[in-house]
Every structure is written in structure tokens, then in C-alpha cells.
Amino acid sequence: MRTITLIDAIREAYQEEMRRDEDVFMVGQDIRGAIFPHTKGLVEEFGSDRIVDTPIAESGMYGVALGAAQEGMRPIVDFMFGGFSYVTFSECTVTTGQYHFLHGSPRSLPIVMTAGVGTGQRLANDHAMSIHGTFAHHPGIKVAMPSTPYDAKGMFKAAIRDNNPVMIPWHMGIMMLKGDVPELGEDYVVPLGVADIKREGSDVTVMANSLQLQHALKVADKLQEEGISCEIIDPRSFVPFDLDTVLKSLEKTNRLVVVDEDWESGSFANTVSANVMEAGFDLLDAPVTRVTLPNMPVPGGYMEDYIVPTPEKIEAAIRKVLA
Amino acid sequence: MSLNKKQMIKLFTNLVRTSHYDKMMYRRMMQGKLIGFYHPAEGAVAPGVGACTFLKKDDNLNPHHRGHGIIHMVSKGIDVSTFLAEHTGKETGCCKGRSAFHFHYPDDKVYQQSGFIGHNFAPTVGWGYAAKRRGKSQVVMNCSGDGSYGEGRAHESMLMCQNWQLPVIFFCENNGMAIFSSSEEMHPTEDISSLAQGYGMPAVIVDGQDVFAVAEVAMAAIDRARKGKGPSFVECKTMRFNEHDIGTPDLKGWEDRSEEEHADMRKREPVRLATERVLADAILTQTKIDGIHEASLKEIEGVEEFADNSEICLPSEEELLADVFVD
Ligand SMILES: Cc1ncc(C[n+]2csc(CCOP(=O)(O)OP(=O)(O)O)c2C)c(N)n1
Ligand SMILES: [Mg+2]
Numbered sequence: 143m144r145t146i147t148l149i150d151a152i153r154e155a156y157q158e159e160m161r162r163d164e165d166v167f168m169v170g171q172d173i174r175g176a177i178f179p180h181t182k183g184l185v186e187e188f189g190s191d192r193i194v195d196t197p198i199a200e201s202g203m204y205g206v207a208l209g210a211a212q213e214g215m216r217p218i219v220d221f222m223f224g225g226f227s228y229v230t231f232s233e234c235t236v237t238t239g240q241y242h243f244l245h246g247s248p249r250s251l252p253i254v255m256t257a258g259v260g261t262g263q264r265l266a267n268d269h270a271m272s273i274h275g276t277f278a279h280h281p282g283i284k285v286a287m288p289s290t291p292y293d294a295k296g297m298f299k300a301a302i303r304d305n306n307p308v309m310i311p312w313h314m315g316i317m318m319l320k321g322d323v324p325e326l327g328e329d330y331v332v333p334l335g336v337a338d339i340k341r342e343g344s345d346v347t348v349m350a351n352s353l354q355l356q357h358a359l360k361v362a363d364k365l366q367e368e369g370i371s372c373e374i375i376d377p378r379s380f381v382p383f384d385l386d387t388v389l390k391s392l393e394k395t396n397r398l399v400v401v402d403e404d405w406e407s408g409s410f411a412n413t414v415s416a417n418v419m420e421a422g423f424d425l426l427d428a429p430v431t432r433v434t435l436p437n438m439p440v441p442g443g444y445m446e447d448y449i450v451p452t453p454e455k456i457e458a459a460i461r462k463v464l465a
Numbered sequence: 466m467s468l469n470k471k472q473m474i475k476l477f478t479n480l481v482r483t484s485h486y487d488k489m490m491y492r493r494m495m496q497g498k499l500i501g502f503y504h505p506a507e508g509a510v511a512p513g514v515g516a517c518t519f520l521k522k523d524d525n526l527n528p529h530h531r532g533h534g535i536i537h538m539v540s541k542g543i544d545v546s547t548f549l550a551e552h553t554g555k556e557t558g559c560c561k562g563r564s565a566f567h568f569h570y571p572d573d574k575v576y577q578q579s580g581f582i583g584h585n586f587a588p589t590v591g592w593g594y595a596a597k598r599r600g601k602s603q604v605v606m607n608c609s610g611d612g613s614y615g616e617g618r619a620h621e622s623m624l625m626c627q628n629w630q631l632p633v634i635f636f637c638e639n640n641g642m643a644i645f646s647s648s649e650e651m652h653p654t655e656d657i658s659s660l661a662q663g664y665g666m667p668a669v670i671v672d673g674q675d676v677f678a679v680a681e682v683a684m685a686a687i688d689r690a691r692k693g694k695g696p697s698f699v700e701c702k703t704m705r706f707n708e709h710d711i712g713t714p715d716l717k718g719w720e721d722r723s724e725e726e727h728a729d730m731r732k733r734e735p736v737r738l739a740t741e742r743v744l745a746d747a748i749l750t751q752t753k754i755d756g757i758h759e760a761s762l763k764e765i766e767g768v769e770e771f772a773d774n775s776e777i778c779l780p781s782e783e784e785l786l787a788d789v790f791v792d
Contacts, residue, residue: 175645175716185719195718197615197651198582198643229581229616264554265501266565268580436782438789442565443500443554444777445785 143322151291151323152180152256152312155298156218158329160188163216166302167192169206170220177222178258178317200229208233211251216302224259224311225271238307239282254301255309259287260353260403261435261450262315266442272404272435277309278380279408284308286334286379289355291321293378296332304334313403315353337384339391343373346460347391349414350401351376354433357453358401364453365460372460380410388414389422396427397463401451406434428463468677472519473748477739479514480676481754482761483536484736486545489765490535490552494711498773500554501565506532508674508706511735512638513537515679515701516606519687525574525592525605527585529638531705533566534578537608543573546768555775562778563785574603583616585609590622593631593696604690605633606683611657612643620660623696627664632690635661635698636683638673640705645716658700666698673701674733677742704730 146154160166168184174195176182185193196203200221207217219234221227227234234255242250255277261270278285284306288294294312301308324330340355341362350358355376362372373391377383392398398418402411415430433451440446468476487506494503506513513529513536520526520541528534533552538545548568551558560569567578574592579585589607596603613619614637626633637657641648648657661668667689671682679701686697706727708715715722743749749757 172644172646174719175714176719177644177713195646195651197646198612199615199617201617202615226581229583263501264565265580266563266567436786438785441563441785442567443551443558443562444779445554445563448779449782449785 144325145320146291146323147317148288148291148294148312148319148321149179149317151295152298153182153184154326155295155302156180156184157187159299159302160192165214166216166218167194167210168218168220169194169196169203171196171198171203171222173220180312181220200226201233204230204233207253208238208251211253216252218254218256218302221255221257223269223271224257224273225268227255227257227273235277235280235283239280241282242306243282250305251307252305253307254298255307257311258314258317259311260313260315261440261446262353264442264444264446266446267439270440270442270446273309273311274380275402275404275408275410278410278413282307283381284334284379285381286310287352288312288378289316289340289352289376291319292323293332293338295323296330297334297378300331300334303331308334313352316356319356332378334379335382335384336378337387338376338378339373339387340376341372341374343371344394345371346397346399346464347373347375347388347395348399348401348456348460349375349377349388350456351378352403354401354403354451357451357456361453361457361460364457370460370464383414383417385417385421388418389425392418392422392425396425398426398430399433399456399459399463400430401433401456403451404434405437406432407437409434431459431463433459468681470748472680473677473743476514476518476676476680477743477749478757479518479540480510480736480739481757482764483510483514483532483539485758485761485765486535486539487532489769490533491711499552501552502710504531504533504710505707506536508704508730508734509638509640510536511676511739512636512673512679512701512703513608514540515676516608516634516636516683516699517541518680519684520606522573523601523603525596525603527589527607527609528575528578529608529610530578530582531610531638531640534568534575538568538570538575541573541575543570543575546771549768549772550775553772554777555772556778557771557775558778583609583613583618585613586616586618586622589633590625590631593626593633594629596632597629602691603632604687605631606636606687607633608636608638610643611637611639611641611648611652612646614657614660615651623661623664623666626696627666630693630695632693633696634683634686634690635696637698637700638703639700640703642705642709642717644709644713645718647717650718656700658698661698666696668698668700670700670702673703674735674738676735676739704733706730
């Protein structure tokens with residue numbers, strides 16, 4: 143094992159998959175110069191033909207991926223910031239998600255989409271978007287988000303090998319988070335659609351991902367001192383979603399808090415809450431409680447700090463379901 | 466159009482003022498006294514000054530994002546102290562302290578700063594449409610960078626503005642760069658303005674380091690639009706002295722921009738060029754010029770004091786939620 147950052151882990155996944163398969167290439171803006179470090183140094187190894195910078199033209203940029211995928215290549219599209227994917231929304235959600243199904247086609251679109259997402263920079267709404275819930279809403283696209291360097295490398299590799307379109311953003315708030323990953327050369331993937339229990343516990347189940355997972359783990363440490371035992375589940379994938387792992391946990395805890403850094407309205411947290419009510423109503427001793435962003439555009443400036451889910455808000459939600 | 470002495474003094478004054486504003490923003494970012502990020506405008510202040518100094522209050526303006534719009538807004542006569550307050554998260558901010566780098570001065574017809582490059586082009590059509598419908602000889606000054614013309618929206622906007630002969634100026638501030646990407650590599654022709662040809666829209670290219678040259682061209686375009694003669698395209702060849710935004714490496718492609726490139730650029734610093742010109746033409750004396758610098762610094766001190774003396778804005782979540790919709 144070695145210790146590396148989450149963003150370096152993502153880069154290793156690109157490198158290994160691009161070495162393995164000539165058809166894998168990357169398209170984005172300013173990725174050769176590495177506006178975010180996940181693409182640092184890639185152009186030196188793979189050249190400008192495979193690390194492709196486009197003009198500021200998201201529809202055309204996504205079009206490179208869409209058309210090349212139809213031609214049998216395996217593109218990775220980097221939107222830089224998650225919100226910029228909305229500039230080509232119809233292509234990357236509707237057209238992409240329906241392609242295989244609506245054509246009754248044996249073919250699919252092995253496109254990987256990624257972007258930096260999340261709050262934490264106080265830049266306000268357009269640079270602070272969470273996009274996993276929006277993409278999960280559109281059928282035909284797998285959606286996942288890593289929480290640790292180990293998961294990041296393994297999930298990005300799985301996404302690149304997947305024959306379906308996958309949106310796999312990464313949270314800017316944990317890009318420098320360090321963690322153990324296997325030695326270079328040890329090939330592994332983390333399959334999409336499998337949740338991970340990041341901490342075992344018996345009193346309450348907390349589902350959280352990415353930056354929010356870090357918050358949840360902190361809260362669990364604190365509550366442990368009071369004798370409250372939290373089980374922390376990282377969904378890792380939103381589509382497909384591993385509901386079984388959550389239900390199994392609820393057999394033990396009977397209480398669920400879902401933390402989701404997205405607007406409450408139409409959020410993935412809502413999907414989980416509904417799924418659990420339908421499939422696990424008898425397991426619940428308290429209503430499922432959500433910790434999400436309130437339904438307002440993400441403000442910038444100091445106000446960002448207190449509308450986002452915080453350890454304090456997570457702790458309060460846990461106490462509420464235990465009360 | 467040739468400029469009279471009074472106009473030249475106004476342009477020179479705005480050039481000096483805005484370059485000091487840009488330096489203030491740079492300094493505050495380095496001092497940790499600005500929220501978010503800052504895209505410095507050093508080397509590229511002349512286009513905004515030339516485009517906006519002679520706009521009327523009723524004219525629509527989309528300020529270029531470089532310099533976060535300050536060059537354009539100050540030149541149009543807007544008091545930006547509330548924008549600095551905004552950019553520092555204060556209660557007195559022009560967007561109630563909730564927006565970081567965004568601004569909103571609807572009374573001055575500056576509606577938005579978008580974090581999405583190219584999002585100026587679509588509403589430009591609507592501003593132009595409204596201006597034409599109302600027939601008040603109002604014009605739309607739509608300023609943005611070379612890179613923004615990559616977006617499909619730019620082309621949709623040019624198409625419709627030309628179809629309907631809307632009073633719009635597509636004002637392109639071409640600094641040859643978009644983050645790390647050179648327009649040489651990203652744009653197939655030497656001039657962005659050659660795009661206008663495809664729409665049959667008149668276009669002109671001007672030295673963007675020369676504030677007086679820019680203003681002459683801008684005034685002609687404004688005049689044309691005001692008289693109902695339709696849209697036109699102005700391309701300013703300008704420069705970016707610094708990195709894209711403070712703290713990002715200064716690369717071209719994936720290599721450092723060369724020392725020579727920097728040295729060459731700095732030979733054409735717009736304030737120095739303008740100073741030489743006003744002295745040579747005996748428009749201003751050195752004493753008068755010194756006075757303009759002093760007054761600018763004093764003005765900016767006041768702007769900073771206003772922001773710094775304002776309270777941090779921290780409403781409750783409930784108050785914010787109550788403000789998502791109007792009644
Ligand atoms: C839709 C969208 N895509 C990409 C970006 C990232 N971005 C911010 S500024 C910029 C470059 C803009 O270049 P240009 O229009 O030439 O203006 P300049 O910064 O050179 O003054 C880019 C790519 C963005 N903000 N929005
Ligand atoms: Mg540019």
C-alpha cells in the first residue's frame with residue numbers, strides 16, 4: 143500500500159486505462175495544462191491527440207465524446223466544473239441516456255463524464271453545483287462519486303471499462319484527501335453499484351458520500367464517546383444503487399439519516415428515503431431523516447458556509463432519529 | 466470620429482482609475498481580502514474604458530469577466546463600492562453579500578455576471594429586442610473575450626441580432642488567451658471578427674492597447690447602432706499580462722508562457738502609452754496627470770473603506786429561504 147491523494151488516484155486510473163486501451167482518450171478544456179491536477183502530465187505521456195483540449199464550446203466538446211463513442215472509442219469528458227455540463231445538457235443527459243435503449247441497439251455509449259463539484263469555495267451557485275442527483279434522474283446513465291483515494295482509482299477504472307455512459311464527478315472539497323491505495327501495477331477495480339460500509343455500528347445508519355462522508359465519520363467518532371454507535375454507509379454509486387446494503391444495515395439499526403450535498407427538492411436523498419419506505423418500512427423505528435442543501439441557489443460569500451451540510455447538522459439529525 | 470480634448474481627458478482619467486482599481490483587486494486577493502478568485506486585467510484595461518466611457522445610463526452593458534467587470538462598470542459611471550462590498554461578503558454588497566463575484570446594477574442596465582463563459586450572448590438578443598421595440602435609441606454593449614466566441618451561443622446571438630438589425634455591439638476583447646489555450650490554436654482564423662462576415666455584419670479591428678483608438682471605433686459602432694443601422698463587431702487586440710486568475714500557473718498549452726512574450730507585452734502597457742500620447746499632444750501636463758493618479762487612489766481608498774467598514778452579511782437560513790421568490 144501507498145498513500146496518495148484522491149486527485150492523484152484519479153490520474154493513475156486515467157494513466158493505467160489509457161496505457162491498456164488505445165481507444166481511451168480524454169477531451170476537455172485546458173486539461174493539457176491541468177486546470178485541476180487530475181490531468182497533470184498526461185499530455186507528456188499521451189500527446190495532444192489523446193489529451194484533447196477544445197475551444198470553450200461545451201456542446202462541441204461533448205460532441206467529440208458522443209460521436210467518437212458511436213465510432214467505438216472510449217472517451218473521458220472533463221467538464222472542469224460540474225455546472226458546465228449543463229451547457230450541453232440535452233446531449234449529455236437525454237441523448238446519451240436514451241441511445242442504447244431507444245434504438246433497441248446492441249451498441250452503447252462507453253462515455254465517462256467527470257467534473258469537479260461541490261461547495262467549499264464560496265464562489266456561489268454556478269461554480270458550486272452538485273450534479274449527481276440531476277444525472278441520476280436521467281435513465282440510462284450510471285452515476286457514481288468516490289469518497290477515498292482507493293475508491294477513486296478503482297471506480298474510475300471501472301467507469302472507463304464500463305460499456306455504459308457513466309457520470310463520475312469528484313468533490314473539490316476532498317481532492318487533496320490522502321489514503322491508501324495498492325502499489326502501482328496492482329490492477330484493481332471497485333465495481334459500480336456496490337456500496338461500502340465505511341464504519342460499522344449498531345444504533346443508527348448514516349448514508350453519506352464524498353465530503354459529507356468525512357463529516358459523518360467525524361460525527362461518528364464524537365458520538366462514540368457518548369456510547370452512540372453509528373454505521374456509516376458510502377453509497378459510492380447512485381445508479382445503480384445498492385439498496386440491499388442499506389436495508390441490511392437497517393435490520394441492525396432501524397434508523398436512517400441520509401446526508402446528500404444537493405438540493406432537497408428532487409434529490410437522491412429523496413430517492414433513498416422512498417426506496418427504504420417501500421422496501422423496508424417494517425425495519426424503521428423512526429422516519430428517515432435527510433440532511434441536504436436547502437432549496438435555494440447556493441449563495442457565495444460567507445453564506446455558503448452555513449447552508450451546506452455540516453458535522454453539526456449531521457449530528458443534530460442523528461440525535462433526532464434516536465430521540 | 467476624432468476625439469476632442471475633453472473626451473481624451475475623460476478616457477485618460479478612466480484608464481488611470483480603472484488600472485488602479487485592478488491593482489487594488491489584485492492586492493486584496495493576495496492579502497486574502499477578497500472572496501473567491503480574481504482575474505486580473507493588467508494590460509487589458511483600454512478596451513473596456515474605450516467601450517464604456519461614452520455609454521449612456523440607459524444603454525445595456527455586459528461587462529467582460531476579466532477585471533470582474535470593474536473596468537467596464539467604472540467607465541460607465543457606476544459606483545462599484547457596493548461591488549467590492551459584495552466581493553468581500555458584506556451586508557452593503559450589491560447582491561446582499563450572497564454572490565461573491567457576481568454583480569447586479571439593474572438601474573444602470575448591468576444585469577448579471579455569469580460564471581458560465583458565453584452566457585452573455587443569449588440575453589444580448591433580448592436586450593437588443595427590447596431596445597428596438599421601445600425605440601429609445603438605447604444600445605447594447607456586449608463585451609467578452611476571444612474564448613467566449615467558441616460557444617454556440619455567440620453564433621446564435623450574432624445570427625439573430627443581424628436578422629433583426631438589433632442595436633448591439635459585439636465587443637470582443639481578444640487577449641489571445643483563454644486560460645491556457647491560445648486563440649492561435651483554438652480559433653481557425655487570425656481574427657475573431659472574421660466571424661461577423663458570415664452574418665454580413667460590419668466588423669472592425671483595433672489596437673486594444675490604445676484607449677483612444679478603441680474609443681473612436683466604439684463610438685462609431687455605438688452611433689451606428691443608435692441610428693438604427695444594426696449590429697456591428699469590434700475586435701480589440703489586447704493582452705493578458707498575468708496568469709488567468711491569481712494562483713493558476715501561466716501556461717500556454719502546457720508550457721510556461723515565455724519571458725520574451727512577457728517582456729514584449731509589457732512594452733505596450735496601455736496607461737504608459739496613453740500618458741505618452743496626452744503629453745505629446747499637450748492634452749495634459751505631468752502635474753495634471755499626477756493629480757489624476759492621486760485622485761484615483763483617493764477614490765479607491767474610499768471604496769475600500771466602505772467595504773471594510775461594512776458588516777459581514779450573515780442572515781439566517783429562514784431569511785434566505787424567504788427570498789428565493791418575490792411576492
Ligand atoms: C461555460 C464555461 N466553460 C468554461 C469556463 C472556464 N473558464 C473561465 S474563464 C475561461 C476563459 C475565457 O477566455 P476569454 O473569453 O478569452 O476571456 P479571458 O479570460 O481571456 O479574458 C474559461 C475557459 C467557464 N467559466 N464557463
Ligand atoms: Mg481571452
